[in-house]
Amino acid sequence: MKLEGNDWIYSKKVKEHFLNPKNFLKNKKEIKDFDGHGVVGNMKCGDLMEMWIKVKNDKIIDVKWSTFGCASAIASTSILSEMLKEKGGTPLKKALKITGKDITKRLGGLPAIKIHCSVLGDQALRAAIYDYAQKNNRTDLKVEKPLEEEHH
Amino acid sequence: MKLEGNDWIYSKKVKEHFLNPKNFLKNKKEIKDFDGHGVVGNMKCGDLMEMWIKVKNDKIIDVKWSTFGCASAIASTSILSEMLKEKGGTPLKKALKITGKDITKRLGGLPAIKIHCSVLGDQALRAAIYDYAQKNNRTDLKVEKPLEEEHH
């Protein structure tokens, strides 16, 4: 009964972020400090994500999130928030280019059946940027309106 | 791995007679001393029995046999020969009444699937008595002619 390496279905990175998620919203009162807000997923599918972004000089400088979902959903939102905040923040245009694939890669991969979960992170981000763009009349950002009921 | 009792498919009695059969024909020359001869079974079915009887004063006083067949076939012929010879021999009329059941009983029973074998013994005996009756014009014995090809 040799258990080589870890006996997790997920990568070490996923495990790390799932067990110690970063940047999640601890206090509902913090919301008012943020400039954009997105929600994707639904309870029927078992995944729901909310994301808040703070923008300064066209750069995302802070991120908070809440997630209902499995370990990979939680870890992928957590690592996305870290990605966005590193090196002093992420320009909005660059943030819009982040894909599910990028997140998955940063996580060190995901089991095939779980790939769909990581896709929610970039969608929540896009929804938050859309919200920011709407509020600030930033049609130049060319971000699409998120779908109401997001099935995956 | 407790093996209670013996690990044979057959009774102790069958085992005994099979391993140490009694009264089989050792020497073909002996045949001439006998008064009746019967053969039943066939090679297709895997059982063939030959029996010789010596008759004196309407009594079978000696028996010899040869058998090709499984353990129960050998044991049943052997025990039948013993049955016939005990107490100084068996009157012909009494011998004709011996059934497969009697033999099986004396053997301490047989596995269900094997019962058919023991039936050959009494048939071989009947064939030998028929032969004796034919040779000695003993129609009073009322023994039927054995079937040519005995399938069972």
Place this chain on the structure above:
Amino acid sequence: MKKIYFDNSATTPVRKEILKEALPYFSNNYANASSFHSMGLSAKKALNESRKKIAKILNCTQEEIIFTGSGTESINLAIKGIAFKKMLQGKKGTIITQKTEHPAVLNTLAWLKKIGFNTIQIGVNNEGIISLKELEETITNEQKKGNEVILVTIMYSNNEIGTIQPIKEIAQLCHKHHTILHTDACQATEYLDIDTKKLGVDLMTLNGSKVYAFKGTGLLYKKKGIELEPLLHGGEQEFKLRAGTENVPGIVALAKAMELAHKEKKSESKRITKLRDYFIKKIEKEIPKSYLNGSRTKRLPNNINISFEGVEGESILLRLNEKGILVSTGSACASYSLDPSHVLLAIGREHALAHGSIRFTLGKYTTKKEVDYTIEKLKKTIKFLREISPVWRE
């Protein structure tokens, strides 16, 4: 880290006494039970004695027991055995079941539907129990339409939520309407009465992997007079109903397991029920918005299935796993599929709660200390996950 195993309904460890009983048949007394030499006969004897022991427990004859390779196989044999028999007579017919059955039943029926049988699933109430009235109406409706009801298959107790069906009454009802009842008793063997005469069932499936015996073993009880087509054709083993070299060690282990279960049933059921009720009470007290799934009374002694509002099952499972606590969930995320438990949906749980369910199945080796430790860790886990959840509003 020592593991706390709360997944006994998924499978049980092999009990030492059971392994010990079977071990000589691996490498010492290993012959084929169909061989005629002494070692073969000794294997046959072990087989026959196992069958005799089990027959006594099931209160049936030895010829009514068919050893198979799993619960799934027994179920497939029972259902397809009846269906193929009809098919060979040039008939088909209706098979009735209910919504919370194990996939082995549901998918077997789905397949029979593809080849032309009529299949009906009746629903359950919010405890997971079928309505006898609905079952009766379903049977008689079919019969009125001229459709022969060739089989009713209703599980004895559910593997996810532990709900116990009124099998005795169901059997009586089936017989009243001249139809046959198969019951899947895989989860019942350890704790419930499996006397086939008392239950009145015609076919009953059991397996070894849930009763501290071996994986890959099972049996089908088949009442005398019920006729089945074999599923595995070949040699003449198992009264010509199930071909293949007999798995003597597996069968010896199954017999020993059933014997032990039988002997300890009363005391173990009592002990485990008490522990279960303590566990449920504690959770409900310590963790707000936790909802027990299934019935409070018609429930397997060892089953706790509970949904936590605002959190997802796989997350709970994996965080408990980090604390050495092994559980199962009805969440889609932990099923290698994408749908939440069909059982939880059948009892009317909304998707959110179905996704947030955890099953603790207690066993022989469960202690109160383990339960206490688990409650403590569970409390913290739920609290944390609710903190990061967008749907939890205190």
Place this chain on the structure above:
Amino acid sequence: MKKIYFDNSATTPVRKEILKEALPYFSNNYANASSFHSMGLSAKKALNESRKKIAKILNCTQEEIIFTGSGTESINLAIKGIAFKKMLQGKKGTIITQKTEHPAVLNTLAWLKKIGFNTIQIGVNNEGIISLKELEETITNEQKKGNEVILVTIMYSNNEIGTIQPIKEIAQLCHKHHTILHTDACQATEYLDIDTKKLGVDLMTLNGSKVYAFKGTGLLYKKKGIELEPLLHGGEQEFKLRAGTENVPGIVALAKAMELAHKEKKSESKRITKLRDYFIKKIEKEIPKSYLNGSRTKRLPNNINISFEGVEGESILLRLNEKGILVSTGSACASYSLDPSHVLLAIGREHALAHGSIRFTLGKYTTKKEVDYTIEKLKKTIKFLREISPVWRE
């Protein structure tokens, strides 16, 4: 008394190294391989690693291996899997086999015949080998009649007489005529090349009980692209082709067994072949009118099947048994049925000799000393039984 086991083709003892490898999965690492917690994942890992090992040996991908519960089940899955697939498309068709197959093949085909498939058995020569020409004619004849040949199933090597069929050539022939080949390789695993690419087979059955692994285990190799209906419906295990809780210890044991067999194949085959040829030569020299059944060259290294004129097999078997020598026979008397071996009849043996056959199947633990002792006892046994036989005339 120490037993001399010459019944390795009926089943083998579990080898110590193999039991050791599997033992931790009984009571320590015992979880259900579909469970999501760490113990479940570790079971899954053991499963996957076993599959990987076997895939390497069979020279195939992991997805091409379906674990089952026996050789019989694999055979039923292969044949009925193909047949039911056709049936669901509203078609039937012809399945071709040959006369010396194991009952698992013959009785599966007999059953499919009952439900409307066309089945054909071609004959064999007196060595037990089929004629490629006859097979080709049979296929093309069917095709000319407009009957689709949906499957050819020919065993790799025979369990009674050890005859090896030219599987590679048979596979080529089947593919030339666009039909599929299944081969029953249960007896071949230990000694012959089972590289699926080299053989070119589409489906191949193996089992554990003949290779020093566990009874109740087996696998089916299924080439990518070949489509089967499952036989056991239920959970989603084994790529949705074979439902039921995975028998992890059994699978681990099977993988270890195949690994050992693979490693030792060359040396063991050589050793056993030598012993076999010595055994045969000795018998033929010491016992007059003894006739080897099967082929002298196209023969499994471990198989000796020989008929003794004038004596019946069960009698030989039981008298050898008394000397601690365990063998098998093609005699009707030792088969729980009443017909002599269909294999011996198929190679043209008359009934008398078919009834008088004894099979010695050598194995891993067979020694020359055992062979010598056996020959001595065999000689005496035959002599004695011939003395009491009415058909023996010296």
